[in-house]
Amino acid sequence: MTDKRAVLEQVLADLTAEGDQLEAAVVGLDEAAWRTPVPAEGWDIATTIVHLAWTDESALAAGTDKAAWDALVLAALEDPQNFVDVQAFEGARAPAPEILARWQRLRPAVVAMLRAYPEGQKLPWYGPPMSPTSMATARFMETWAHALDVYDALISAGAMTARPEPTDRVRHIAHLGVRTRDFAFxxxxxxxxxxxxRVELVSPSGETWTWGPEDAAQRVSGSAYDFCLRVTQRAHREDTDLVAVGADADRWLDIAQAFAGPAGAGRKATVHGG
Structure with missing residues (x-):
């Protein structure tokens, strides 16, 4: 197995595990619970799971069905600002069991497609084309971030007591967050x-993960979990333990964004009552 193939297999395994964890949280919910609002304005658990399923469908089309993919691109071009939300809201009209079944069917199909995709080739996407590993990493990031939205909704509703414990699977998001620094600017x-x-992060298991030259003047340090919350805009900077040294690094923590699309509004601070 090549190094690239081994990396892909690890991301796919972690993507599956993250999806399994989220699925376990929603599989027993009744219809009313699926309509519980999540922190993203206007969205609920149903629209969140639909969004994950729809993005899986898009990835599957990109990797296996050129005609279906071309149709998706044309539809997106007609309404680029609202296309994603429209898909989520329209899909969420379905009953909860149908939404769940749709997502359950697509999750393994995307993993199988990415595993079988020819090494060295890239999938078309709404932005730049992506390698199978990059696509798997992006799917992991979205699954992880939207899962947090669902967990927070369930905690607010009294259906969960806390988010699942952080794992070192977040390394994929941390790496993506570092790589998308220039995109965020x-x-x-x-x-x-x-x-x-220089980025130095402490993993959930206590390891230190590093990127960049040791003698760099611009530096970011803190917990990897908080860094991942920040680059997915699931936490305000003031609610993290992240520390910046240097004006550019400081600015980066204000605007960090690892996901595609326009600049997000992010979350309001809570530590100071904001």
């Missing part, structure tokens, strides 16, 4: 810094 209309940053 660009999507905010800012010129990306020319110097590399």
């Amino acid at each position: 660009g999507v905010h209309g800012l010129e990306p810094p020319t110097d590399e940053f």
